[in-house]
Amino acid sequence: MDVFTLSLWALRLGFLVLVYAFFVFVARALWRDLRAGVSGAGRPLARLFVISAAEGRPEPGTSIPLDAVNSIGRDVNNSIVVDDSFVSAEHALLTFRGRAWYVEDRGSTNGTWLNGQRIEGLWPLGFGDEIQVGQVRMRLDRPPEVTS
Amino acid sequence: MSAAVNALGRVGIRPRLRRRELGLLVLVMVALTVGWASYVSFRDGHLELADTSALATYFVALLAIHALFVLSGRRMDEILFPTAALLAGISLIMMQRLPQDLVTQSVGGATLGLGQLQLFWILMGFAIMAAVAVLVRSDGWLRRYKYTWAAAGICLLLLVFVFGDVTGGARLTIHIGPISGQPSELLKVILVVFLAGYLAENRALLASASTRLGPLRLPPLPYLLPMLAMWGIALAIVIVQSDLGAALLYFLVFLALVYVATRRVSYVILGMGLFLAGGFVLYELVGRVQERIDIWINPWADAQGTGYQVIRALYAYGRGGILGTGIGAGLPQVGNVPSIPAIHTDFIFAGVAEELGMIGALAILGLYVVIAQRGFRIAALAIDDFRSLLATGLTLVIVVQAAIIAGGNLRVVPLTGITLPFVSYGGSSLLVNGAVIGLLLALSDRGVPPPVPGTHRGMRERIGRRARALGGRVESALS
Numbered sequence: 079m080d081v082f083t084l085s086l087w088a089l090r091l092g093f094l095v096l097v098y099a100f101f102v103f104v105a106r107a108l109w110r111d112l113r114a115g116v117s118g119a120g121r122p123l124a125r126l127f128v129i130s131a132a133e134g135r136p137e138p139g140t141s142i143p144l145d146a147v148n149s150i151g152r153d154v155n156n157s158i159v160v161d162d163s164f165v166s167a168e169h170a171l172l173t174f175r176g177r178a179w180y181v182e183d184r185g186s187t188n189g190t191w192l193n194g195q196r197i198e199g200l201w202p203l204g205f206g207d208e209i210q211v212g213q214v215r216m217r218l219d220r221p222p223e224v225t226s
Numbered sequence: 227m228s229a230a231v232n233a234l235g236r237v238g239i240r241p242r243l244r245r246r247e248l249g250l251l252v253l254v255m256v257a258l259t260v261g262w263a264s265y266v267s268f269r270d271g272h273l274e275l276a277d278t279s280a281l282a283t284y285f286v287a288l289l290a291i292h293a294l295f296v297l298s299g300r301r302m303d304e305i306l307f308p309t310a311a312l313l314a315g316i317s318l319i320m321m322q323r324l325p326q327d328l329v330t331q332s333v334g335g336a337t338l339g340l341g342q343l344q345l346f347w348i349l350m351g352f353a354i355m356a357a358v359a360v361l362v363r364s365d366g367w368l369r370r371y372k373y374t375w376a377a378a379g380i381c382l383l384l385l386v387f388v389f390g391d392v393t394g395g396a397r398l399t400i401h402i403g404p405i406s407g408q409p410s411e412l413l414k415v416i417l418v419v420f421l422a423g424y425l426a427e428n429r430a431l432l433a434s435a436s437t438r439l440g441p442l443r444l445p446p447l448p449y450l451l452p453m454l455a456m457w458g459i460a461l462a463i464v465i466v467q468s469d470l471g472a473a474l475l476y477f478l479v480f481l482a483l484v485y486v487a488t489r490r491v492s493y494v495i496l497g498m499g500l501f502l503a504g505g506f507v508l509y510e511l512v513g514r515v516q517e518r519i520d521i522w523i524n525p526w527a528d529a530q531g532t533g534y535q536v537i538r539a540l541y542a543y544g545r546g547g548i549l550g551t552g553i554g555a556g557l558p559q560v561g562n563v564p565s566i567p568a569i570h571t572d573f574i575f576a577g578v579a580e581e582l583g584m585i586g587a588l589a590i591l592g593l594y595v596v597i598a599q600r601g602f603r604i605a606a607l608a609i610d611d612f613r614s615l616l617a618t619g620l621t622l623v624i625v626v627q628a629a630i631i632a633g634g635n636l637r638v639v640p641l642t643g644i645t646l647p648f649v650s651y652g653g654s655s656l657l658v659n660g661a662v663i664g665l666l667l668a669l670s671d672r673g674v675p676p677p678v679p680g681t682h683r684g685m686r687e688r689i690g691r692r693a694r695a696l697g698g699r700v701e702s703a704l705s
Contacts, residue, residue: 085273089264090552094582096257097589100312103253104305104596107246111603155430 123174124205125219126158132213135161141219148172150211151184164188164212172209172218179203179218188212240299244292250308251292255285258315265323265553277322280345284318287349291356298360303604303670309596310355310663313648314348314656316590320577321345321570321651323554325563328570329651340570340651347653351660358664365669369612372423379416382409383459387466410463410472411645411658414627415665417476418483418619424452425487426611433488456480457500461508468514471644474630477501479622486618487611522640538566539576539635543584550583557581570651572643575635590649594628597621597663604670617669620662 122143128136136142142158149156151169160169166186173180182200183190191210192201203209209216263275270276288311295302318341326339338346368375386409391399399406425432432449456477463473481497508515517532525533525540542565545556557577558565566573579587601621608614624647631650634641645655 082267082272086264086267086552089260089267091549093257093261093264093553094549094585094589096253096260097312097586100250100253100257100308101589101592101596103250104309107305108599 122221124179124221126172126209127217127219129208129215129217131160131162131215133162136214143221144172144174146174149184151186160211160214162212162214165214169211170209181209186211239297241296242299242301244296244304247295247304247308248292250305251288251311254308254312254315255288257312258284258319261316261319261553265319268552268554280318280322280341283345284315284348287352291352294356294360300360300668300671302359302667303600306597306600306663306667306670307355309593309600310352310648310660313590313593314352316578317574317649317651318345318348319553320574320581320649323581324557324570324577325559328564343653344651347651347656350653351648351656353660354657355660355664355667358661359667362665362668365613365616368419368616369423369426372420375416375423376420379413379420380459382413382416383463385409390467408652408654410467410469411654414472414475414479414623415620415658415662418479418616418623421480421483422612422615422619425483426615429487429611432484433490454500457497457504461504464508464515465512468512469643470515470518470640471627471630471634471642474642475623475627475644478626478630479619482622482626483615483619487615518640518642522637525637535566535568535573536637536641539573540637542566542576542580543636546580546583546587548584550579550581550586553581555581568643571645572631572641572650573635574646574650575632578649579635590646591628591632594625594647598625600670601625601666604666607672608669609672613669617666620666620669624659624662 123146124144126142126144126148128138128140128142130138136159145157148158149168149171150158150160150165151167152159152161152165153167156168158172164187166184166188168184169186170190171182171184173182180200180202181190181192181197183197188211189196191197192203193208194210203218205218205220207218209218258281259275262278262281263273266276267273291307295307321344322341324340326341329340329343331338331343386400389400391401391406399408428449460473460477460480463469463476477497481494484493484497485491505515509519510516520527521533521536525536527533529537542556545551550556557569557580566576569577575587575590578590582589598621601617601624605614605617605621608617627644627647630639630642631644631646633639645652647655647659
């Protein structure tokens with residue numbers, strides 16, 4: 079094997095190696111994106127803990143992650159579907175506005191209750207407050223701490 | 227440096243550095259230079275780096291587009307562009323390496339060969355990509371006029387049905403004066419825009435099943451109609467145009483988008499059933515379908531005729547092996563033409579697989595996987611349903627097309643004549659795929675707010691009010 083043949087081989091393999099180096103760099107970028115995604119964006123703003131439900135739906139003890147806007151009701155198009163016979167199709171709205179959480183009744187038949195009092199219109203609420211719709215009692219909880 | 231940035235800021239330009247993109251572009255350029263050196267050295271028999279003008283032009287264009295993106299200050303994806311640049315760069319080297327008289331076009335006395343034409347189309351495609359990526363700030367014009375888009379697409383299709391020229395047994399090229407093009411490439415983007423708009427609007431209805439058909443739960447029948455229409459269009463394309471590749475691409479992208487929008491497997495099963503039924507009927511009725519499937523099952527039945535290219539491609543994989551023959555060392559010619567006549571368009575994947583080997587062919591497929599990952603990521607992070615579905619569809623258009631033609635080359639699926647995005651020779655394909663990547667880049671900038679819902683209805687009401695006022699005036703004038 080003379081020098082020319084060897085260097086031709088080196089160039090050929092070098093091209094393939096460099097193309098695969100591209101993949102390595104892309105994979106590193108993807109890995110960083112994934113890491114960034116885990117620590118930031120995917121985290122819910124808060125959780126809704128189900129304290130008790132007379133008809134067992136949603137199951138007591140479960141914790142529902144919340145977005146900025148959450149509609150509560152029996153209709154399947156709500157972001158939180160509460161399948162309870164005393165809950166209206168479009169029952170209440172739970173929203174995060176700026177820095178605080180608000181709950182709003184959407185003209186439900188049996189009302190929305192905040193810490194044992196029936197509410198009308200828009201009411202602010204904090205972590206640990208209790209909401210009752212129909213026969214379902216739920217509590218607003220802090221979002222889970224990020225472990226990584 | 228900071229003074230320059232301040233000066234730019236005064237004229238309203240806020241540059242945003244894109245280090246990741248620049249790094250990847252530099253890597254792409256180094257890789258392509260090494261690849262080119264390996265070809266030129268083999269060709270001339272001694273170590274050298276000659277005839278670099280085409281490559282240098284390409285590199286300047288890549289850096290110019292990068293600079294434009296930096297100056298635009300948009301938060302766009304930084305990996306899509308280098309990926310497309312690597313694919314197009316490999317294409318450029320292959321097209322320079324193939325016999326230049328495969329495609330020639332004389333422009334003002336000078337005759338341009340395959341390599342020069344491909345360089346021109348790649349630069350035009352990337353120019354469109356950059357323009358779309360930087361200029362498209364709002365998607366309202368895509369979102370609102372979805373039925374207009376659909377109508378335009380159908381017009382385009384009819385135009386091809388009536389005026390199309392037959393190339394390679396398929397009616398897909400249109401000539402308008404000196405310009406010729408393949409509208410089926412453009413049609414795929416129009417289709418995705420329409421479907422994204424339609425599905426984003428009717429998603430909830432389509433997802434709630436009400437009709438039962440055996441074990442399948444289907445949506446209300448009127449909402450099934452577009453699905454059947456789509457199936458009909460795909461069949462019409464096959465029968466009238468004999469363009470199997472485009473029909474397959476449209477139908478697969480359509481099914482995938484419906485699945486993404488509704489998450490219902492029953493649609494996919496139904497669609498596949500329709501597809502198989504249509505396939506059986508077409509196999510009996512249309513000679514071309516039958517021919518393609520027969521070649522796929524046994525190309526050796528007519529080895530010197532219809533099965534010739536497929537068999538030659540299989541030989542090429544054998545010659546290439548794992549590491550390939552090296553650029554310039556493979557692809558023997560029979561007489562004056564390459565042993566695979568369509569090596570620069572439909573069979574470019576076989577060409578790459580021979581000269582860069584299985585490793586190189588896998589790298590090409592890997593680059594499409596990278597495009598898929600970026601595209602689906604853009605879709606997942608999109609603000610609303612329309613953008614999400616649009617990004618999904620645009621990604622699918624590129625990736626599914628690559629899968630269909632690479633599979634056809636490898637005799638995994640029946641061969642259909644479509645291009646390998648960014649790698650095959652072809653103006654229409656490069657321009658449209660450039661626009662697709664440009665749209666994906668524009669969608670990846672999430673700083674653009676979605677249009678306020680209801681403005682469209684507001685406009686309609688305004689027009690209605692004006693019409694009523696006009697009617698009132700006419701009435702009062704009459705009485």
